[in-house]
Amino acid sequence: MRIDILEQYQAQTRCLVALDSIIFGFDGEELKLLLVKRGIEDETHTWSLMGGWVQPEESLESASSRILYELTSLTDIYLEQLHTFGSPHRDPVERTVSVAYFALINVEDYDHKISKNFEAHWFSMQELPKLLFDHGSMVEMAIENLRYKASQHPIGFELLPEKFTIPQLQKLYEAIFGTELDKRNFSRKLLSTNLLIKLAEKQKGYSKKGAYFYRIDEEKYKKHFNNFLNFLPGSTS
């Protein structure tokens, strides 16, 4: 390695590199976003995305998993890089480049008793508070991306418990797209993927008749992940 290269490296300014996670959940009715008040340290009490800084020996992926784990104590969650935000003054304290990830978690698995270090709260997408810095744009981009992804890949399942019913899944898609779907067309297309395994058990309590539970065929799910689903329109009935 030649000296002039090292000099070039030396001459550059270094930036803080942060990670922020847009964490989506679904409570059976609405799409939700998990926000935190970095309240212990911050008097302004603005809600913000869960975030943190990348550590010296960490990749971006593992840093964002770690940060998510610190908040939710969940592992193996769906996590995908969204976009990197780097306007010079997005963070007024010091220039910080932030890599945003979006995560899909199953709200039932989220244990809110854990990590009292953070004051966290699930917000309806309809009623988001004002967010820190440019976190609002991050959320906007994330929801767009989620819509696209969900239309093309069967990622909806990541937001549901292991056992779920078709009406639950339909409600989820309706929440993601903000539209109503025809249940006949929806279930036909869904079942035509052969991705679902019908269980003997029925859901109790929600409806009188009870809907059958299904689980996803993990093998096929991974294998067919890149197949288009095209779950977009289709109207009510």
Add this chain to the structure above:
Amino acid sequence: MRIDILEQYQAQTRCLVALDSIIFGFDGEELKLLLVKRGIEDETHTWSLMGGWVQPEESLESASSRILYELTSLTDIYLEQLHTFGSPHRDPVERTVSVAYFALINVEDYDHKISKNFEAHWFSMQELPKLLFDHGSMVEMAIENLRYKASQHPIGFELLPEKFTIPQLQKLYEAIFGTELDKRNFSRKLLSTNLLIKLAEKQKGYSKKGAYFYRIDEEKYKKHFNNFLNFLPGSTS
């Protein structure tokens, strides 16, 4: 702002933040990638993506435009953030987080007489040399992304001169997707977008009959950018 926040900021390590551009071009037959030897400074003579560092008062977008301008002296080119790469040791000299952008340029506009600071060369996608660091993965991700984008949005035009023929455009799509398309289906679907304006002039020299030139309707192009095109399969004839 409370002291403990400032302390937290202080405690973090800073990283170098780089930008790398995956620059696509089309020569009428093949999809090409523009690579540079950062030869003046580098004895190893590895080819690499065009890159640079983000400056203190620059956004990521403007930094990548600037870097592209330094190499090609082109402005107003199609440039889109692809992904951010941050493995701890991807750059052996010092930890560098690199934000990759992909660019579409018209090869005819590219003036290779300019910027002798860089030894640059157009490579066929079939015959890429070994690349610096993780630039190979960047290129892989970029081509996937280009395929997707081109299938959903009419970005193909960005790679062509202002006036182009339908057979040229078809060859471009064939190069992007590595497949052959049926010219009847292709031109029908293309014209059905109403995005093309037929010119009186015909292309000379390439074929005996000569194909009509078209140009794109800029207004509609911008307006309909988000409309799906679905230019994927369709076989030969």
Add this chain to the structure above:
DNA sequence: ACAAAAGTGTTCTGCTTACACCCATGA
């Protein structure tokens, strides 16, 4: 006249949509 590329239409198939009735059960 012939070679080489441009240009153009039709049929078939399968997916998407729209739409309505019966079923099972808890209250």
Add this chain to the structure above:
DNA sequence: TCATGGGTGTAAGCAGAACACTTTTGT
């Protein structure tokens, strides 16, 4: 028994795919 949500089938329309011949013109 009735109200609520679960579950299923069918017909019409449309877009994608497959496919072949004529036109133009330079040599």
